[in-house]
Amino acid sequence: GAGVSQSPSNKVTEKGKDVELRCDPISGHTALYWYRQRLGQGLEFLIYFQGNSAPDKSGLPSDRFSAERTGGSVSTLTIQRTQQEDSAVYLCASSLAWGSYNEQFFGPGTRLTVL
Amino acid sequence: EDQVTQSPEALRLQEGESSSLNCSYTVSGLRGLFWYRQDPGKGPEFLFTLYSAGEEKEKERLKATLTKKESFLHITAPKPEDSATYLCAVHAGGTSYGKLTFGQGTILTVHP
Numbered sequence: 001g002a003g004v005s006q007s008p009s010n011k012v013t014e015k016g017k018d019v020e021l022r023c024d025p026i027s028g029h030t031a032l033y034w035y036r037q038r039l040g041q042g043l044e045f046l047i048y049f050q051g052n053s054a055p056d057k058s059g060l061p062s063d064r065f066s067a068e069r070t071g072g073s074v075s076t077l078t079i080q081r082t083q084q085e086d087s088a089v090y091l092c093a094s095s096l097a098w099g100s101y102n103e104q105f106f107g108p109g110t111r112l113t114v115l
Numbered sequence: 116e117d118q119v120t121q122s123p124e125a126l127r128l129q130e131g132e133s134s135s136l137n138c139s140y141t142v143s144g145l146r147g148l149f150w151y152r153q154d155p156g157k158g159p160e161f162l163f164t165l166y167s168a169g170e171e172k173e174k175e176r177l178k179a180t181l182t183k184k185e186s187f188l189h190i191t192a193p194k195p196e197d198s199a200t201y202l203c204a205v206h207a208g209g210t211s212y213g214k215l216t217f218g219q220g221t222i223l224t225v226h227p
Contacts, residue, residue: 004158033214042119042202042217043159056214091158099146099206104215106151106158 002026004107006092012113013082021077021110025094032075033093033104034067043091049075050098082114117142117207121218128193128225136188136201136221144208148186149215150179151202159202162188193225 005024013019025032031050035043045059049069060066064083069075079086089111093104118141128134140148147166151159163172165181172179176197178189188201200222204215 035215035217040219042121042219043204043215045214045216048214059214093158101147101164103149103161103164105161108156108158 004092004094004105006090006107006110008110009108010111010113012115014115015084016081018078018080019082019112021079021090021112023075023077023092023094023107025073025075025092026105027073029094029096029105030072031095031098031102031104032069033095034075034077035091035093037089037091037109039088046077046090048098079112082112084114087112087114117205117216119203119205119216119218121201121203121221123221124219125222126224128190128223130194130225130227131192133189133191133193135190136203136223138186138188138203138218139184140186140203140205141184142205142207142216146206146208148181149204149206150177150186150188151204153200153202153220162201190223193223195225195227198223198225 007022034046037043048056051072064080067077089109091109093106095102095104120139122137150162153159163179168183176191180187200220202220204217
């Protein structure tokens with residue numbers, strides 16, 4: 001039984017470059033969430049998917065951030081023209097469906113460092 | 116705006132020394148309060164969900180309780196392997212679609 005997986009585990013990039021972060025949710029989970037965790041901070045919500053649609057994008061910090069989900073499964077978070085303040089751990093979570101009765105299972109995260 | 120505040124920021128205990136972590140919240144219509152454990156370099160691991168004031172849940176040495184304004188995570192006779200960051204999060208009502216609002220966490224260190 002595989003859990004949520006994310007790739008790459010670590011990404012170092014130069015300021016101004018674009019990066020793509022990938023999330024493979026648990027099979028059968030329809031809800032998928034992206035969070036950001038800055039050093040020493042709690043998790044900050046970015047975006048939520050139900051199937052392939054994103055009814056809640058309220059946490060995306062700027063238009064440099066975008067995400068998509070295909071086939072109701074894999075999701076990609078893209079950050080364009082990265083800035084140093086984008087450095088953080090990006091965590092993906094999935095749940096059977098949306099709502100508090102469905103616990104969210106987290107992946108190990110992608111640590112992004114922008115030089 | 117939903118807010119979650121955890122205290123203390125860090126807690127150092129001797130093995131066997133029981134204590135409690137606090138999570139205070141301000142939300143419009145609490146749907147659920149969650150506790151997670153996070154080890155260094157890993158994603159959060161689910162511990163408990165509490166839905167209404169007065170509810171309690173237990174798992175090994177951990178016990179979570181909920182009131183209308185806060186939640187406590189009680190740790191009884193902790194062991195060094197309980198060392199981790201403990202995160203509290205809330206799911207509020209409205210159109211939040213299940214997104215969680217997290218506190219900043221409490222770093223627990225248990226010394227042998």
